Structure formats: C-alpha cells, structure tokens
Amino acid sequence: MPERADIADWITEHLPRGWFEDVEVRCDKDEILVVGRLKPVADEPDGACIARFRETTRERRMQIASAAERRFGRKVSWGAVCGPTEHLFTTLSVPAMTRLRLDERRVLDTLIDAGVARSRSDALAWCVRLVAANEEEWLSELRVAFEAVERVRAAGPAGNPPAEG
Missing domain, CATH: 3.30.70 (Alpha-Beta Plaits)
Known part of the structure; x- marks a missing residue:
C-alpha cells in the first residue's frame, strides 16, 4: 500500500x-x-x-x-x-462495523434520546468528531509516530517474511 x-x-x-x-x-x-x-x-x-x-x-x-x-x-x-x-x-x-457492549450502546442511545443524533450511526460519528476535536494533539502525535513506523518498515527487507519458529 x-x-x-x-x-x-x-x-x-x-x-x-x-x-x-x-x-x-x-x-x-x-x-x-x-x-x-x-x-x-x-x-x-x-x-x-x-x-x-x-x-x-x-x-x-x-x-x-x-x-x-x-x-x-x-x-x-x-x-x-x-x-x-x-x-x-x-x-x-464509509460504514464502519463495530461491536459494542451494553454500556457503550447506552451512550449512543442517550445521544439519540437527547436529540443529539438520529441513529446509532449518527451518534457514533458524533462521538468520533468529539474525540477528534478534543484530542487532536494526541492524535497528531500518534499519526507522526505511525508514519515513522511506516518509513522504517519500507526501508526494511522487502518480500522476506519472518521465518516461523
């Protein structure tokens, strides 16, 4: 990729x-x-x-x-x-499938009941936007770290998977 x-x-x-x-x-x-x-x-x-x-x-x-x-x-x-x-x-x-436990579903249902979202899908998207808005610095650091990992991976040996032990 x-x-x-x-x-x-x-x-x-x-x-x-x-x-x-x-x-x-x-x-x-x-x-x-x-x-x-x-x-x-x-x-x-x-x-x-x-x-x-x-x-x-x-x-x-x-x-x-x-x-x-x-x-x-x-x-x-x-x-x-x-x-x-x-x-x-x-x-x-793009749809994103997820499995949620009762307490997690209750969060989404509360947002629906309060009129913040129309559906669980909308409520989950709202939660993701909230995290993105409030944790941008942390997410940015995580993205930078991941890009470094991708560069190291790309510089490594190509097409040689590790041997099974």
Missing part, C-alpha cells in the same frame, strides 16, 4: 500551477481527500471564491481523480479553503 507521502507527492505533481497557494492531502484506506487553500479575491466572499473554483476546475479535477483512483485504488475527493471558510466536495461516507 502506498504511503501517504507518495500519494501526496503524486497528487501535488499533477495539480495545475496556480490552483492553490497550499495543498493538504489526507487519506485513509478508502479515500484520498485533496484540500487546497485558495487565494482570496478582493470583494468576493470566501464561499463564492470556493464555488467559482469548484465549477471552473471540475473537468480537470475529475481527470486527476480518475488517474489517481486507477493508480492508488481509492476514491478521490476534493475541497477548498478560502480565508476561514472550508468546503469539502462530495466526500465518502
């Missing part, structure tokens, strides 16, 4: 010059999300700048996405940031 850095490099190489001031590539096993920072335009609201970018680049973005999907076996989604406004275009919503 390609590393995030390899995917980000490939995406960055295929983006037309001038589209973004800066670009961030986020990915997991299912999706590659390309989020670019747009240069604000005087007297144009940030949302309008994003909408204009989305419309004028649609065909080329689809071409880049198709090539990346063939190469990396993942769907490609796009987004843009202008000023403080971020808008993600058509991102994936």
Whole structure:
C-alpha cells in the first residue's frame, strides 16, 4: 500500500500551477481527500471564491481523480479553503462495523434520546468528531509516530517474511 507521502507527492505533481497557494492531502484506506487553500479575491466572499473554483476546475479535477483512483485504488475527493471558510466536495461516507457492549450502546442511545443524533450511526460519528476535536494533539502525535513506523518498515527487507519458529 502506498504511503501517504507518495500519494501526496503524486497528487501535488499533477495539480495545475496556480490552483492553490497550499495543498493538504489526507487519506485513509478508502479515500484520498485533496484540500487546497485558495487565494482570496478582493470583494468576493470566501464561499463564492470556493464555488467559482469548484465549477471552473471540475473537468480537470475529475481527470486527476480518475488517474489517481486507477493508480492508488481509492476514491478521490476534493475541497477548498478560502480565508476561514472550508468546503469539502462530495466526500465518502464509509460504514464502519463495530461491536459494542451494553454500556457503550447506552451512550449512543442517550445521544439519540437527547436529540443529539438520529441513529446509532449518527451518534457514533458524533462521538468520533468529539474525540477528534478534543484530542487532536494526541492524535497528531500518534499519526507522526505511525508514519515513522511506516518509513522504517519500507526501508526494511522487502518480500522476506519472518521465518516461523
């Protein structure tokens, strides 16, 4: 499986010059999300700048996405940031199966009963967003550590599984 850095490099190489001031590539096993920072335009609201970018680049973005999907076996989604406004275009919503015990299900059901969520799926997504918002520093450290492990693994011997004892 390609590393995030390899995917980000490939995406960055295929983006037309001038589209973004800066670009961030986020990915997991299912999706590659390309989020670019747009240069604000005087007297144009940030949302309008994003909408204009989305419309004028649609065909080329689809071409880049198709090539990346063939190469990396993942769907490609796009987004843009202008000023403080971020808008993600058509991102994936992937089901995640989990087994929960009674006390864990009660947490989700409480969120439903309180009107915070419509379903257990929504309640679980709400919980994940809450953890992400409150534990970002810890999650960032964990991601950095994992990337280091991936680099060490990639530098090791290829195709030689450990001998069984």
